[in-house]
Amino acid sequence: MGLLNRESSADAYRYDDVVIDESAEYARPIDLGLRWLPTANVHLLQSEYRTFLAFHLSARERGSVGVVEWQVCHSAQLGWPNDEALRGHRLWNRGLSQVGAYAAAEVLRSGWIEAMKAGNRVHPHHNADRFLSYRHFICSFQDSTFECVAEGYRVWRSDLAMDDVVETLLPLLDSSKEPPFELVGHS
DSSP states (O other): OOOEEEOSSTTEEEETTEEEETTSOEEEEEOOSOOBOTTOOOEEEEOSSOEEEEEEBOTTSSSSEEEEEEETOOEEEEESOOTTTGGGSTTIIIIIHHHOSSOEEEEETOHHHHHHHHHHTTSTTOOGGGGGGOEEEEEEOSSOEEEEEESEEEEEEESSOHHHHHHHHGGGGGSOOOOSSEEEEEO
16 A cells, blocks of 8 residues: 655645545545455345445454445445456546555545436435535455445454354344444444
């Protein structure tokens, strides 16, 4: 991960030798509090009410499975690109190259959120201010990349096997109950 330094320009950041224009859409690294295995065997569990992403943890982490709940998730996708094609992601030259594979990022000035806001203008009760709390997140893994627009996240770790974590999370998709795991962090 590159070092983040403020440039002299009010609208630019420098990651090592790469300058990122802050006035346009760009990705910056975030720390979810857990590190995952490159071959994390990712599971996306989603309903209209809740979204969970579960993955195997790095051997350096305590526990075997990490879980992120994307709070008030408005949209999510899991799929392309894998780690070998991550350089083809539209944000690769806008900070994602400095975040790298097997890491998490937040996209500032997100084009995805802007497209959602523009598309929602046809709604008879459209309110652009509603989109101010939306945040765009990216997590990259070996075989896939997860992206979502949500209003925040909570992170847990579990000592259970992945099958047991999934079995525990499924009934929570339509519930406000907390997962019975160790809370690691939130934003």
